Amino acid sequence: MIDDSSNDGNKQQKSIIYYYVIIMIVVMLLNALLFPSVSQNRVTEVGYSEFLTMVDDGKVTEAAMDQQNNQIVFVTDDGNGNTAYYKTGIFPDDSLIDRLRENNVKFGSEIPKQNSLLTNIILTWVVPILIFIVIGQLLSRFMLKKMGGGLGPAMTFGKANAKIYAETETGVTFDDVAGEEESKDALTEIVDFLHNPDKYSAIGAKLPKGALLVGPPGTGKTLLAKAVAGEAHVPFFSISGSEFVEMFVGMGAAKVRDLFKQANEKAPCIVFIDEIDTIGKKRDNGGIGGNDEREQTLNQLLTEMDGFDGRKGVVILAATNRPESLDPALLRPGRFDRRIPVELPDLNGREAILKVHAKNVKMDIDVDYSAIARATSGASGAELANIVNEAALRAVRMGRNFVKQEDLEESVETVIAGYQRKNAVLSPHEKKVVAYHEIGHALVAAKQSASAPVTKITIIPRTSGALGYTMQVDDGQRYLMTKEEAENKIATLTGGRSAEELIFGSVTTGASNDIEQATKLARAMITRYGMSKEFDMVALETVTNQYLGGDASLACSADTSAMIDREVVEVVKKAHEKAIGILKENMDKLHELADYLLEKETITGEEFMEILNK
Numbered sequence: 001m002i003d004d005s006s007n008d009g010n011k012q013q014k015s016i017i018y019y020y021v022i023i024m025i026v027v028m029l030l031n032a033l034l035f036p037s038v039s040q041n042r043v044t045e046v047g048y049s050e051f052l053t054m055v056d057d058g059k060v061t062e063a064a065m066d067q068q069n070n071q072i073v074f075v076t077d078d079g080n081g082n083t084a085y086y087k088t089g090i091f092p093d094d095s096l097i098d099r100l101r102e103n104n105v106k107f108g109s110e111i112p113k114q115n116s117l118l119t120n121i122i123l124t125w126v127v128p129i130l131i132f133i134v135i136g137q138l139l140s141r142f143m144l145k146k147m148g149g150g151l152g153p154a155m156t157f158g159k160a161n162a163k164i165y166a167e168t169e170t171g172v173t174f175d176d177v178a179g180e181e182e183s184k185d186a187l188t189e190i191v192d193f194l195h196n197p198d199k200y201s202a203i204g205a206k207l208p209k210g211a212l213l214v215g216p217p218g219t220g221k222t223l224l225a226k227a228v229a230g231e232a233h234v235p236f237f238s239i240s241g242s243e244f245v246e247m248f249v250g251m252g253a254a255k256v257r258d259l260f261k262q263a264n265e266k267a268p269c270i271v272f273i274d275e276i277d278t279i280g281k282k283r284d285n286g287g288i289g290g291n292d293e294r295e296q297t298l299n300q301l302l303t304e305m306d307g308f309d310g311r312k313g314v315v316i317l318a319a320t321n322r323p324e325s326l327d328p329a330l331l332r333p334g335r336f337d338r339r340i341p342v343e344l345p346d347l348n349g350r351e352a353i354l355k356v357h358a359k360n361v362k363m364d365i366d367v368d369y370s371a372i373a374r375a376t377s378g379a380s381g382a383e384l385a386n387i388v389n390e391a392a393l394r395a396v397r398m399g400r401n402f403v404k405q406e407d408l409e410e411s412v413e414t415v416i417a418g419y420q421r422k423n424a425v426l427s428p429h430e431k432k433v434v435a436y437h438e439i440g441h442a443l444v445a446a447k448q449s450a451s452a453p454v455t456k457i458t459i460i461p462r463t464s465g466a467l468g469y470t471m472q473v474d475d476g477q478r479y480l481m482t483k484e485e486a487e488n489k490i491a492t493l494t495g496g497r498s499a500e501e502l503i504f505g506s507v508t509t510g511a512s513n514d515i516e517q518a519t520k521l522a523r524a525m526i527t528r529y530g531m532s533k534e535f536d537m538v539a540l541e542t543v544t545n546q547y548l549g550g551d552a553s554l555a556c557s558a559d560t561s562a563m564i565d566r567e568v569v570e571v572v573k574k575a576h577e578k579a580i581g582i583l584k585e586n587m588d589k590l591h592e593l594a595d596y597l598l599e600k601e602t603i604t605g606e607e608f609m610e611i612l613n614k
């Protein structure tokens with residue numbers, strides 16, 4: 001990390017001046033309040049009789065005859081170490097010597113020295129100022145560190161602490177990003193532009209100033225931005241949106257200004273604003289008062305993006321997983337007008353990502369990556385990287401020095417369902433319920449056409465709270481789901497509860513997750529996929545944040561909403577009845593498989609099919 005502090009010297013000097021003025025005032029006040037005698041530093045003239053009283057009181061410590069000026073100079077001590085200087089005129093008095101001796105006063109003709117003017121200045125001015133400077137340095141350094149900046153020079157209040165990563169430090173290339181071929185294609189043009197901007201300016205073409213990477217968390221947006229910088233061999237300025245949001249109003253805007261100033265000096269280069277939604281939210285939804293700081297920062301960003309010369313070779317990349325919340329002004333032409341989707345990887349993408357991360361790990365030669373990729377549908381790049389790492393950790397725990405297929409399989413489950421809970425003690429009855437529940441799912445799935453084959457059933461509890469689960473893995477990448485498949489899926493989800501009802505005549509709380517998923521799917525069928533007769537192809541719900549959980553908001557009247565609810569119940573009920581029917585028909589298999597699972601705790605898809613087809 002290079003911390004560039006060559007610029008904004010003016011601002012720095014200004015703040016130093018303010019700082020010194022404040023120090024002077026504080027020191028003056030302290031001097032006046034705490035050390036009046038020292039600061040006054042003068043010789044008080046008193047009458048002779050007063051002098052004698054002070055001698056008698058034992059206050060005088062030293063006295064001397066100043067023949068030249070015809071006076072006595074003496075020093076008093078108030079007992080607390082505070083000395084004061086006095087003088088008095090000479091009065092013919094023979095008893096003075098005895099008196100002085102009696103009171104232990106040192107006397108002679110040498111005039112007691114006051115602290116020299118120089119030491120006084122040092123004591124009262126230089127030392128306190130030095131102390132303040134040291135404190136100031138420590139404080140500002142501490143504050144900079146807290147703001148996420150590096151060890152910058154002292155007193156850089158208001159300086160942007162944008163981290164500058166040199167290209168050698170990103171060290172990331174497109175090869176490190178697997179799967180996201182479309183995104184890489186879109187970014188290749190930007191890389192080319194940074195390599196030879198002349199080629200583009202010669203023909204008069206302007207490249208977009210900014211590109212927005214949008215996609216769910218962990219799909220490699222940050223990684224891609226770094227890869228662009230790495231491929232183009234240009235400096236990479238990266239800052240997270242949250243770093244702009246500061247304690248003080250106006251600081252965020254100052255940071256934006258500084259960031260672009262630095263970028264302009266280092267052009268060609270890449271400026272990357274991660275999590276831009278923190279500052280780029282729509283401005284109109286702030287309610288009363290709004291958020292001044294954020295708005296100022298955003299306005300500054302818009303101004304800067306308009307202001308700088310696109311031909312210089314500064315490309316601004318930004319990433320977000322909430323594109324719908326961004327202010328439209330950010331997305332208009334000339335700003336982030338290019339949107340590059342970075343989606344969750346498909347089957348091939350997942351396999352490629354697993355292989356990229358497996359490169360740094362010692363792997364068994366016959367590891368089947370495509371099997372793992374098939375079992376991890378919906379996983380993001382970050383989760384896949386995590387799976388490889390968990391597998392490596394497991395291999396170490398097992399005392400091996402390379403990773404086997406089973407490590408990967410186990411870590412897939414760990415990432416999906418949490419760690420095995422070895423110490424969870426289920427009563428024999430509970431275990432039996434779980435076994436029937438899981439076999440219920442598996443049987444309903446197996447007896448329906450067009451549902452993904454069962455690959456594993458287990459009743460070992462997991463830290464996520466799952467007491468058991470049935471894993472179904474598709475053979476290939478699925479892009480579409482038919483209405484029948486959706487209905488089958490709901491039936492499979494109700495299969496667990498159905499088995500409990502049939503065998504034990506009562507139900508448990510264990511089906512909450514199934515219920516949630518079944519409801520969600522049934523609802524989506526009606527409100528978003530147009531799969532009900534009643535509503536035909538009318539969109540009743542819109543997804544509000546497609547990359548973060550896909551919350552949907554209703555866009556229909558209350559009456560319609562009530563009708564939707566009834567339809568959802570109907571769909572689920574129908575599926576539930578279907579599941580019960582399937583299980584009733586295969587009662588003997590249900591018992592046989594459940595007994596087998598109870599005994600083994602974990603069975604594979606093959607074992608399951610073998611017993612089923614016997």
Ligand code: ADP
Nearest residue numbers: 176177178217218219220221222223381382385
């Ligand atoms: P995002 O910014 O989209 O939330 P990141 O770029 O921070 O995600 O990804 C986090 C980590 O996940 C990366 O450091 C990398 O190890 C891994 N990763 C994510 N996507 C990919 C990918 N397409 N190829 C390889 N690794 C990936």
Ligand code: MG
Nearest residue numbers: 221222274319
């Ligand atoms: Mg990121």
Ligand code: ZN
Nearest residue numbers: 441496511514
């Ligand atoms: Zn279940």
